[in-house]
Amino acid sequence: MARCVNENCDKDPFDSPNTVFWGLDGDACCNQHCYDEARKQMDHFCSAVLPDDKALSSWLGVPEEWVKTDNENSNKE
Numbered sequence: 001m002a003r004c005v006n007e008n009c010d011k012d013p014f015d016s017p018n019t020v021f022w023g024l025d026g027d028a029c030c031n032q033h034c035y036d037e038a039r040k041q042m043d044h045f046c047s048a049v050l051p052d053d054k055a056l057s058s059w060l061g062v063p064e065e066w067v068k069t070d071n072e073n074s075n076k077e
Contacts, residue, residue, distance in 0.1 A: 002026075006034035007041055 004013045005022045006029055013019045013028035020035040021028050029035040049055045057064040 002028065004028070004030045004034050005038040006030070008037065009034050 001012050002014055003009075004011050005027050009030060011030050013030045013034070016030040018031040019028050020030075020032055022035070022038065029038055045059075049059055053064055053067050053069060057067045060067065
């Protein structure tokens with residue numbers, strides 16, 4: 001059984017007549033509403049979780065030191 005990409009939906013998107021594909025690897029959403037919600041979730045993850053070492057380490061379930069960015073070198077071009 002597949003699972004909808006929307007974190008808040010446990011349905012199998014392939015049981016829906018309105019399936020919307022998420023990407024080329026076969027991930028899918030049940031319908032346009034779930035697709036829109038998944039986009040919001042991805043936008044939040046990319047803008048709030050990825051840049052925050054504490055939030056990212058919590059999301060990954062690893063110590064913060066493992067994801068600590070080197071701020072001294074991160075702004076160099």
